[in-house]
Amino acid sequence: MAVAATKYSERVNVGRVERWLSMAAGGALAAYALKRRELPGGAAAIAGAALLYRGATGHCDVYHVLGINHANGESAREYGTGVLADRGSDTRAQLGGLRGIHVEESVTINRPLAELYRFWRDFENLPKFMNHLESVSTREEGVSHWTATGPAGMRVEWDARIINEVPNKVIGWQSLDGSTISTAGSVNFDEDPHGTRVTVHLQYNPPGGRLGAAVAWMFGEEPNQTIREDLRRFKQLMEAGEIPTTNGQPSGRR
Amino acid sequence: MKAVCWEGRGDVRVETVPDPTLLNQRDAIVRITSTAICGSDLHLYDGFIPTMQAGDILGHEFMGVVEDVGHGVTNLKKGDRVIVPFPIACGRCFFCTHDLYSCCDNSNPNAWMAEKFYGYTASGLFGYSHMLGGYAGGQAEYARVPFADVGPFKVPEHLSDDQVLFLTDIYPTGFMAAENCNIQPGDTVAVWGCGPVGQFAIRSAFLLGAGRVIAIDTVPERLMMANQGGAETLDSMDPDVFYKLRNMTGGLGPDACIDAVGMEAHGPHIDYLYDKVKTMAMMATDRISALRQAIHSCRKGGTVSVPGVYGGFLDKMPFGAAMNKGLTIKTGQTHVHKYLPRLLRYIESGAIDPSFVVTHRVSLEEAPHMYRTFRDKKDGCIKVVMKPH
Numbered sequence: 001m002a003v004a005a006t007k008y009s010e011r012v013n014v015g016r017v018e019r020w021l022s023m024a025a026g027g028a029l030a031a032y033a034l035k036r037r038e039l040p041g042g043a044a045a046i047a048g049a050a051l052l053y054r055g056a057t058g059h060c061d062v063y064h065v066l067g068i069n070h071a072n073g074e075s076a077r078e079y080g081t082g083v084l085a086d087r088g089s090d091t092r093a094q095l096g097g098l099r100g101i102h103v104e105e106s107v108t109i110n111r112p113l114a115e116l117y118r119f120w121r122d123f124e125n126l127p128k129f130m131n132h133l134e135s136v137s138t139r140e141e142g143v144s145h146w147t148a149t150g151p152a153g154m155r156v157e158w159d160a161r162i163i164n165e166v167p168n169k170v171i172g173w174q175s176l177d178g179s180t181i182s183t184a185g186s187v188n189f190d191e192d193p194h195g196t197r198v199t200v201h202l203q204y205n206p207p208g209g210r211l212g213a214a215v216a217w218m219f220g221e222e223p224n225q226t227i228r229e230d231l232r233r234f235k236q237l238m239e240a241g242e243i244p245t246t247n248g249q250p251s252g253r254r
Numbered sequence: 255m256k257a258v259c260w261e262g263r264g265d266v267r268v269e270t271v272p273d274p275t276l277l278n279q280r281d282a283i284v285r286i287t288s289t290a291i292c293g294s295d296l297h298l299y300d301g302f303i304p305t306m307q308a309g310d311i312l313g314h315e316f317m318g319v320v321e322d323v324g325h326g327v328t329n330l331k332k333g334d335r336v337i338v339p340f341p342i343a344c345g346r347c348f349f350c351t352h353d354l355y356s357c358c359d360n361s362n363p364n365a366w367m368a369e370k371f372y373g374y375t376a377s378g379l380f381g382y383s384h385m386l387g388g389y390a391g392g393q394a395e396y397a398r399v400p401f402a403d404v405g406p407f408k409v410p411e412h413l414s415d416d417q418v419l420f421l422t423d424i425y426p427t428g429f430m431a432a433e434n435c436n437i438q439p440g441d442t443v444a445v446w447g448c449g450p451v452g453q454f455a456i457r458s459a460f461l462l463g464a465g466r467v468i469a470i471d472t473v474p475e476r477l478m479m480a481n482q483g484g485a486e487t488l489d490s491m492d493p494d495v496f497y498k499l500r501n502m503t504g505g506l507g508p509d510a511c512i513d514a515v516g517m518e519a520h521g522p523h524i525d526y527l528y529d530k531v532k533t534m535a536m537m538a539t540d541r542i543s544a545l546r547q548a549i550h551s552c553r554k555g556g557t558v559s560v561p562g563v564y565g566g567f568l569d570k571m572p573f574g575a576a577m578n579k580g581l582t583i584k585t586g587q588t589h590v591h592k593y594l595p596r597l598l599r600y601i602e603s604g605a606i607d608p609s610f611v612v613t614h615r616v617s618l619e620e621a622p623h624m625y626r627t628f629r630d631k632k633d634g635c636i637k638v639v640m641k642p643h
Contacts, residue, residue, distance in 0.1 A: 001293070017605075108348070110347055110348045110351065118319065194348050195348060207622055225366065229366065235347075235359070239344060239360055240280070240346055240347070240361075240401070241279070241280065241326065241346075242278045242279055242280060242379065243363075244278070244279075244325070244360060244361050244362065244363045244387075244400060245277055245387055246277075246363055246387070246388050247277065248275065249274055249277065249389070249390045249398055250255075250271040250273065250274050250311065250390055250394075251271060251307075251310060252259030252261070252267070252269040252271050252309035252310070252311040253307070254309070
């Protein structure tokens with residue numbers, strides 16, 4: 001019984017007021033949808049169901065990936081975004097219930113934590129080790145524009161906003177509403193006897209159609225492996241100062 | 255330039271390929287003056303190492319003169335005479351900073367491949383399969399050396415190529431094999447395999463305080479060379495090696511056993527035939543009769559040190575003997591960089607002259623012929639050194 005209680009409270013990452021609001025909004029959407037009984041109604045029903053679920057369980061998948069926890073320590077409301085800075089690592093314990101694709105990968109880097117944090121926080125550095133990214137440009141403080149290349153030179157672009165940031169601890173970001181790709185992620189930096197542990201959580205919902213195929217291609221058949229290779233290159237760049245390669249070396253191949 | 259290329263099992267050819275160029279800031283280009291064929295190259299030649307591709311340039315024991323360096327290399331300049339360690343190491347990761355250079359985290363561009371096989375990758379190696387980096391090797395006129403500010407080691411002009419060339423691999427490999435035995439004064443060390451690594455292991459064991467070394471092989475000239483190094487010898491095809499070792503050690507067994515044979519062992523017992531059939535049928539990756547015998551023969555609480563190369567999943571490994579006798583097993587690709595200053599001192603002081611292993615000095619063009627001669631142990635072949643220039 002005690003175990004079950006702990007597990008339940010670990011999953012709760014939505015604040016109490018927000019849960020009631022979710023329930024109310026979800027119920028209203030569901031009622032609206034049942035009246036309409038057509039396509040937009042169907043979408044509203046799904047959204048309503050998600051909000052009902054969120055309200056009833058107190059668990060939000062997007063918060064979960066972002067490393068956000070609104071349920072605990074309501075006093076920690078110290079960041080301008082209005083989002084709690086609590087690292088909410090307890091909410092990441094259970095990854096099974098997430099919709100979309102969720103990835104967690106970590107790497108240990110033999111460099112000072114602050115140096116790694118600084119490099120990553122400048123998002124324009126990310127394409128140096130994330131192969132699928134073409135560029136990231138900062139639009140205004142906290143908002144950035146991401147460009148990735150898909151198959152046959154097809155481009156995928158979206159805007160993202162930093163929604164959780166604790167210097168030298170964690171950066172969480174989320175795509176803006178209406179973006180072509182719905183994605184959220186966080187990177188945590190922790191001291192480790194072997195160096196600095198860098199952990200990435202990433203979630204994305206692949207859109208449908210041609211764009212969906214491009215996004216799927218971008219992350220590869222094994223999204224874990226793709227992120228792992230990105231983190232490996234980050235480590236190589238920070239530790240060795242360069243990414244090892246054999247491209248361009250001679251061979252006897254004809 | 256001319257380079258020795260792997261074209262398939264039992265097929266190496268000298269081909270004309272483009273000259274190497276600097277690809278990264280920490281690269282150097284070395285003009286090769288001496289390059290050797292290693293016993294472990296024979297595992298490639300015989301097709302025992304996966305992820306080779308036709309056209310791969312072979313060779314990981316080479317030295318020469320620095321031709322060019324990238325912006326990130328400040329400790330070397332054109333004209334420096336260097337030997338190049340066979341593992342490629344960044345010098346800055348956790349492993350490199352703990353003297354575990356052959357476990358470098360950052361030098362294998364194909365780390366994901368090695369992770370599929372081994373869980374985690376070791377360092378990239380020159381000319382030793384794509385799983386271990388896919389780097390072009392040094393059996394060529396020139397080679398590109400990554401992380402050149404860490405690997406290449408300057409050697410004094412008064413020592414000949416033959417005296418310092420083996421610092422690249424086999425001398426430190428034999429030395430680390432002996433060091434891994436934790437030799438106490440007067441210990442008895444048994445060494446399986448009297449190829450070049452076994453020869454250096456024998457001499458290093460004595461240097462580290464062994465009282466007796468017993469060398470086990472079946473090739474007469476190799477046993478003779480072991481004997482010249484101070485070892486007593488046994489014929490590995492003698493079915494009674496275990497009993498003889500036991501009697502030579504007053505019923506105790508050797509304090510430490512070194513397997514300098516590796517994955518293509520031969521033996522007089524049924525287990526060798528078992529391994530041979532299974533590897534030929536692609537149902538096993540390694541022939542391990544030398545390792546089995548080393549574990550079986552070692553005294554209780556002793557050490558089995560394994561410089562011999564293994565590739566995959568070892569069948570009928572007598573782990574019960576290892577566990578119940580409380581053995582220590584130590585192994586690994588050699589952390590060459592760690593040993594260089596010390597071993598160069600031994601060479602300079604005359605404590606050892608590594609050139610004693612060389613039996614053949616040839617041009618690069620003779621590589622195909624010499625691979626076959628070395629593999630078949632013909633013509634008294636123990637070590638081949640090629641001179642590309």
